[in-house]
Amino acid sequence: QVQLVESGGGLVQAGGSLRLSCAASGGTFSSYAMGWFRQAPGKEREFVAAVSSSGGSTYYADSVKGRFTISRDNAKNTVYLQMNSLKPEDTAVYYCAARRILIRTRHQEYDYWGQGTQVTVSS
Numbered sequence: 001q002v003q004l005v006e007s008g009g010g011l012v013q014a015g016g017s018l019r020l021s022c023a024a025s026g027g028t029f030s031s032y033a034m035g036w037f038r039q040a041p042g043k044e045r046e047f048v049a050a051v052s053s054s055g056g057s058t059y060y061a062d063s064v065k066g067r068f069t070i071s072r073d074n075a076k077n078t079v080y081l082q083m084n085s086l087k088p089e090d091t092a093v094y095y096c097a098a099r100r101i102l103i104r105t106r107h108q109e110y111d112y113w114g115q116g117t118q119v120t121v122s123s
Helices: none
Strands: 001-007 011-012 018-025 032-039 044-051 057-062 068-073 079-081 091-099 117-122
Touching: 001 091, 018 091, 018 117, 032 068, 032 079, 044 068, 044 079, 057 068, 057 117, 079 091
Parallel strands: 011 117
Antiparallel strands: 001 018, 018 079, 032 044, 032 091, 044 057, 068 079, 091 117
């Protein structure tokens, strides 16, 4: 069983930056692909970014490509999401998620979830 705890959310002005962290425990972190998803009020949960178990492969939603960077440190059991050039439409609760081995972009294919961290971007 994997436990995930996100941190780093907050309020930022448009054009600013935030770095989210997700600390994992309870499993072999290096065997899990990790993803970041977000959910705005009244909207479906959507894919943001994912990284393979080794960190060698990454995927991004078109809406964040070039602005967000996902990375992981397997020695620290932590995955990060660096968010730059933030826009008001990035406002959402951000969740990290884990699944065994293979990287995926559909939230239905992730097995473990954190509690989420709020990101609010003001215009």
